[in-house]
Amino acid sequence: MTRGELVIALRATIGDRYVLVEKEDVIVYEQDGSIFQVMPEIVVLPANAEEVAAVVKLAQQANVPIVPRGSGTGLAGGAVPAEGGIILSLARLNRILKIDLQNRIAVVEPGVINIDVTKAVAKDGFFYAPDPSSQAACSVGGNVANNSGGPHTLAYGVTTNHVLGVEVVLDDGQILWLGGEVPDTPGYDLCGVFVGSEGTMGIVTKAVVRLMRTRESVRTLLAIFDQMDRATQTVVDITGAGIIPAALEMIDRTTIEAIETGAPVGFPRDAEAVLIVEVEGLIEHTERSMKLVRDICTRSGAREVRVAKDETERQLLWKGRKGAFGAMGALAPNYYVQDGVVPRSKLPEIMRRIAEISKQFNLRIANVFHAGDGNLHPNILFDMRVPGELDRVVEAGAATLRACIELGGSITGEHGVGLEKKAYIGLLFNEADLEAMTRVRRAFDPDGRFNPAKLFPTPLSCGEIRRQPASIPAGLWI
Amino acid sequence: MEHTHPTIDSANQSKVATLDLPELYQCVHCGLCLDQCPTYRVLKLEPESPRGRIHLVKAAADGRIDLNERFKEHLYLCLLCRACESACPSGVQYGRIAETAREHLGPPGSDLTRAVLNFVFSQLLPYPRRLRFVFTLLRIYQSSGLQRITRSLLPKKLREMDAMLPVVSRSLFRPDSNAYLAIGPRRAKVAMLNGCVMPLLFGEVNEATVRVLQRNGCDVIFPKSQTCCGALNIHNGESTAAKQMARQNIDAFLAANVDAIIVNAAGCGAVMKEYGYLLRDDPTYAQKADRFGSLVKDAGEFLAGLGLVGELGAVKMTVTYQDPCHLAHGQRIRSQPRKLLQSIPGLTLVEMEGSDRCCGSAGIYNITHPEMSRHLLKEKMQTIALTDAEAVVAPNPGCMLQLCYGAQQYGPKLSVYHLMDLLERSYSAAEAASHK
Numbered sequence: 001m002t003r004g005e006l007v008i009a010l011r012a013t014i015g016d017r018y019v020l021v022e023k024e025d026v027i028v029y030e031q032d033g034s035i036f037q038v039m040p041e042i043v044v045l046p047a048n049a050e051e052v053a054a055v056v057k058l059a060q061q062a063n064v065p066i067v068p069r070g071s072g073t074g075l076a077g078g079a080v081p082a083e084g085g086i087i088l089s090l091a092r093l094n095r096i097l098k099i100d101l102q103n104r105i106a107v108v109e110p111g112v113i114n115i116d117v118t119k120a121v122a123k124d125g126f127f128y129a130p131d132p133s134s135q136a137a138c139s140v141g142g143n144v145a146n147n148s149g150g151p152h153t154l155a156y157g158v159t160t161n162h163v164l165g166v167e168v169v170l171d172d173g174q175i176l177w178l179g180g181e182v183p184d185t186p187g188y189d190l191c192g193v194f195v196g197s198e199g200t201m202g203i204v205t206k207a208v209v210r211l212m213r214t215r216e217s218v219r220t221l222l223a224i225f226d227q228m229d230r231a232t233q234t235v236v237d238i239t240g241a242g243i244i245p246a247a248l249e250m251i252d253r254t255t256i257e258a259i260e261t262g263a264p265v266g267f268p269r270d271a272e273a274v275l276i277v278e279v280e281g282l283i284e285h286t287e288r289s290m291k292l293v294r295d296i297c298t299r300s301g302a303r304e305v306r307v308a309k310d311e312t313e314r315q316l317l318w319k320g321r322k323g324a325f326g327a328m329g330a331l332a333p334n335y336y337v338q339d340g341v342v343p344r345s346k347l348p349e350i351m352r353r354i355a356e357i358s359k360q361f362n363l364r365i366a367n368v369f370h371a372g373d374g375n376l377h378p379n380i381l382f383d384m385r386v387p388g389e390l391d392r393v394v395e396a397g398a399a400t401l402r403a404c405i406e407l408g409g410s411i412t413g414e415h416g417v418g419l420e421k422k423a424y425i426g427l428l429f430n431e432a433d434l435e436a437m438t439r440v441r442r443a444f445d446p447d448g449r450f451n452p453a454k455l456f457p458t459p460l461s462c463g464e465i466r467r468q469p470a471s472i473p474a475g476l477w478i
Numbered sequence: 479m480e481h482t483h484p485t486i487d488s489a490n491q492s493k494v495a496t497l498d499l500p501e502l503y504q505c506v507h508c509g510l511c512l513d514q515c516p517t518y519r520v521l522k523l524e525p526e527s528p529r530g531r532i533h534l535v536k537a538a539a540d541g542r543i544d545l546n547e548r549f550k551e552h553l554y555l556c557l558l559c560r561a562c563e564s565a566c567p568s569g570v571q572y573g574r575i576a577e578t579a580r581e582h583l584g585p586p587g588s589d590l591t592r593a594v595l596n597f598v599f600s601q602l603l604p605y606p607r608r609l610r611f612v613f614t615l616l617r618i619y620q621s622s623g624l625q626r627i628t629r630s631l632l633p634k635k636l637r638e639m640d641a642m643l644p645v646v647s648r649s650l651f652r653p654d655s656n657a658y659l660a661i662g663p664r665r666a667k668v669a670m671l672n673g674c675v676m677p678l679l680f681g682e683v684n685e686a687t688v689r690v691l692q693r694n695g696c697d698v699i700f701p702k703s704q705t706c707c708g709a710l711n712i713h714n715g716e717s718t719a720a721k722q723m724a725r726q727n728i729d730a731f732l733a734a735n736v737d738a739i740i741v742n743a744a745g746c747g748a749v750m751k752e753y754g755y756l757l758r759d760d761p762t763y764a765q766k767a768d769r770f771g772s773l774v775k776d777a778g779e780f781l782a783g784l785g786l787v788g789e790l791g792a793v794k795m796t797v798t799y800q801d802p803c804h805l806a807h808g809q810r811i812r813s814q815p816r817k818l819l820q821s822i823p824g825l826t827l828v829e830m831e832g833s834d835r836c837c838g839s840a841g842i843y844n845i846t847h848p849e850m851s852r853h854l855l856k857e858k859m860q861t862i863a864l865t866d867a868e869a870v871v872a873p874n875p876g877c878m879l880q881l882c883y884g885a886q887q888y889g890p891k892l893s894v895y896h897l898m899d900l901l902e903r904s905y906s907a908a909e910a911a912s913h914k
Contacts, residue, residue: 020523024548027537028530033508045522072524073509091522111522113513136565137509262569323567326508330568333503383503 001062003041010044013054018045018092029069029087033134033325035334035384036077036419040067040087047092049167049175049205056203057173059086065452068199070110070142073134075325075337076418078146078198082453090141093205096120104211105164105181110141110204117209126211129156132414133322141204147196149414151247151278151321154372156212158414160195167206168194171445181208193440198416199451201444215280218246219290220314221307223275223297224268228252228355230301231273232347235371237296238277239344243289247278248372254331255324255366255379262330265320271303275371276317324368325379331366332381336393339415340404344374353403354378361396363389375413376404398424417455426457497539499578504570505532511562511572516836516854517555525552528562528572535579545583553579554586555850557843558713559803559836564810573808574755580715586846595842599716603674603706604723610650613678617646639845641883651681653700658688665695665784669736671727671750673743674706676875683875686902687742687777693788693905694781698740701730707746712756713841724753725763728770739770742777742898744874745841748808750774776805778873778897782814791907792824793900798867799827800858800881801834802874815873815897822904828865837872839880855880859888869893871900 001009010019020026020043030039041064046052059066065085072079081087094111101124106117114135117128131150132138142148144166149158156162165179179191194201225231231250238248251259251274256267267274275297279289290307297305308314328335342350351367354376358365364381378400382389401411401424411417411424426434438456442448511528512518518527525534534552537543553576560573580586585595602609619625620643629640653672668691670684677684691698704727708720727750731739741747749756754768775783799819805811812834819827838844838854858881862870872878873896881894 018523020525022548024534024543024546024552025523025525027543028524028527028533031507031533033506071509071512073512089522089524094522134508134510136514137512259567262567323510326506326510326567328568329504329506329508329570333506335506 001058003062006058006062006064007042009058010042010055013058014044014046014051018047020044026087029072029089030080032069032072032074032077032079034075034077034080034418034420035336036080038080038082038084040081041084043087043089045089045092049093049169052088052090052093052203052205053169053173053175055086055088056169056171059449060171060173060447065449066203067451068141068145068203070139070145071113071134071137073138074142074146074418075339075415076146076412076420078416078418078451078454079142080419082419088203090139090203090205093141097206099211100181101126101211103181104213105208106211107181107206107208108140109206110139110144112140114138114140114143121211122214125214127214128209129162129212130159133325135322140207140209144195144204144207145197145199146414146416149370149375151249151276151318151370153370153375153414154248155244155246155280160192162210163191163195163207164210165191165208166194166204168201169203169205171202171447171449175205179208196416197441198418198455200441200455202450215246217283217286218278218280218314219286219307220276220278220317221290221293221297221305222267222317223277223302224271224304224306225273225275225301226271226303227301228273228351229348231275232351232371234275234297234300234302235347236345237300238293239372241292241296243279243292245277245289245293245372246280247276248370249276249321250274250367250369250371251276251321251324252367254364254381255327255368258327258331258366259320259324262327263319263323265316267320276321321368325377328366328379328381332364332383334382334384335366336380336382336397337415338376338378338380338397338400339412339421340376340378340401340409341411341413342374342376342404342407342409344372346407346409347371347374350376350403350407350409354400357396357399357403361392361399363392363396365396370413373413374409376400402427419454422453422455422457425455493541494539494545494582496582497535497579499535499539499575501571501575502532502536502539504568505529506568507533508567510567511565514561514565516557516559516561516838517850520850520853526555528556531556532570532572532575535575538579550583550586553583555847557803557836557838557840559840560807561803561834561836564807564834577712580713581717582715584715586714591846595714596716599711599714600719603708603710604719604726606672606674606705609674609706610678613646613650616643620645638848641887646679651677651684653677653684655700655702658692658698660695660697661692662695662787664697666737667697667699668738668740668780669699669701669731669734670740671704671707671743671746672700673741673746673875676743680875680878680896683742683896683898686896686898687740690781690898690901690905691740691777694784694786699734699736701734703730705730707741707749708756709745709749710841712749717756721756721760724756724767725760728753728763728766731773732766732770736773738775738780739773740775740777740780742873742896744776744802744805744808745876747774747776748804751809776809776811776814776873778815778818779809779811781901782817786818786821786901788905789908789912790822790901790904791909791911793822793904793907794824795869795900796826796828796867797869797871797895797900798830798862798865799833800830800837800862800870800872800877802872802877803834803836803840805873806834815871818897818901819871822900825900825904828867830861830865830867832861837877837880837884839876841876844880851880855884856888859884859890862892863890867892869895871895871897873897
């Protein structure tokens, strides 16, 4: 099948408007929320599972790769078509198909925006727990692919803890359900295998997600510190005291500068770090926990503790936190975010190491992270236009990840491996681990058609950050 | 065996320096704007999103894509509602990017449309008298019965456009050349923008605005040599006449030596506050434009800041409030109009979902992109219907026209008011009650 024939067949299947081939259309799909750019040849936006299946079959006949894409807010290059081919956007599969409050589940299509699930059930006192910072834009499908977390992961777990089943399209175009509307289906937990597979096994076309009951009360405070060490030690002290807040976030001075420049919310610009601590539950519990947290913050050296006095103030704190990545643009044209994890007790140590790395490579690093579960997000700020800077950025990024592993941690908490961290996955897994994972992947996608060149280790060169599509085998587009 | 896969980076294309704006480098591609963008919400296509359009302009600036018709379509399908600016954590001023790109591309549409637009932008809008003449003809056309006859003869597309024609108000607002004096102790001296469309289609709104200002202790003057603000020009890729209009307004209003320049049209206010940016390369006007911009106040913003005085009477009505895009997103004014509405006794304000989402009016967008415009309007009317309000308040003439059209075409059958209409009605009600 030639490229022309493929395009004609795709158009016949899903309509002209939703098959993009012009350069002025497809170029905007070369990048997601990360800094990687590779241009797709074709972008398709099917409307339902049947159309997705038809696209997959055509791609198989034409022997071209398929890269699924949700809202394109991912931070690891997961939706960048590393080897060109077709981008399959799930944005139009955006219906909430069913809300079943008695069984506390919702059935949604993958293009549904994360926050819209909560919005649909909030009036009935329910919510959807995984809350990535990009939740106002990111899709449930993207969350499933990356097994995304968020500030409230600390209390509620990540996406996989909230997905009971997925409907998927496999490489031969077959549509089937893995898991379902009831928990604990017998046999292999194939739904669990699919969640977090970063689009390398097939395409999710529906998901059954858990709904949680909104807590009776929620209190949020902002603790302000003049020293980073004191802030990180406070995190250790809070969790050490046996308190598990709903969320425990840290924002450093550079990130505060970005937020207050881009879209100000009133964080103190002169602080070295702030913590956002949220507790929730029954009123008696939250009041008691809030008092304990306040005391610990003060004892550990907080300069000031501000408790949000109403929902508006609370939302403002979260607006600042959740806009933090996007706000980096206020400080530098580009940022490279890492997603390392360390045991909580190592937070003071890793922050010192990151400060050293920043000095060593002469790069500004803005830190904002889920302190409660030791999930770091150092954002290395730079300007792609400055020759040589990108090389230093990649090296500095690698240095932070190595530091995380040395301290007993991991290279990704929630953003996925994608393109960005595939070079480092070998630091974490040995050959036997990787071989086992490869076999699982092949069982679903023997041809490696789905999102190729992701997840598994190949060296990452900075040439991959904005480059031409990898050369496609000769004769492919005959 | 022919290898036909497209070459991606044809580096031989030339860079476009005028498009290489600093704002482009503030966007880090996070995507938080996506779901706030009306066109993206409808189409789900990245090229019809703010992030997509910024990416396109960046690619064009880098010489990676041509500034062809396809590119132009993407840039012009944007409503310029600037909802993305409210959502952007980095503070990217998208409006500036889109306006600069449009300036580079020129007005939208076919050759004929462009010719008509160019005529309107350079020969009509800058000249209030000519504009008034055109509207007088329109009024004759509507009141003589001619409209009814032509409507039956017109082809469907033109008939739809004819139906969108607003009914020209019988009493055009012609400002007095003398000052309208403050009632009670004088608290401020202000100058008011008469506007191009407002006095011709909503004359009573300008009248109400003047009255409310007077009642709140303001001397109100209309500088004689003022002209249209230039927003329509700027939004549609015409900047030469727009800059001239800006200079004329700056001279007219600064000479009046007032405490504030009051604008009751959100679109005009947003542009006038940003004259400093428009004229940044004009050494004689740049500074004056900044000073001018700092004096410009939306009527609701100004009155909420000043604090209402005088007795307000009951207006028994349930209303919902539509945030005009260029008030909420363009000027970040959301709470002040609501505060004023809630100060009216007897009036109940019911919020609609997505009140700051564009109604599809967007200047002349409803004419250049009727399909998208109507889609958004239909959605808007549906969300309004859910509030069970009997009226919708939208302090901007474009939104008012669009919502009137929406009420008439899709329902619910409700009235459309400017905030100043209702304030004046409330003051009058108190007066009437005291006369009894």
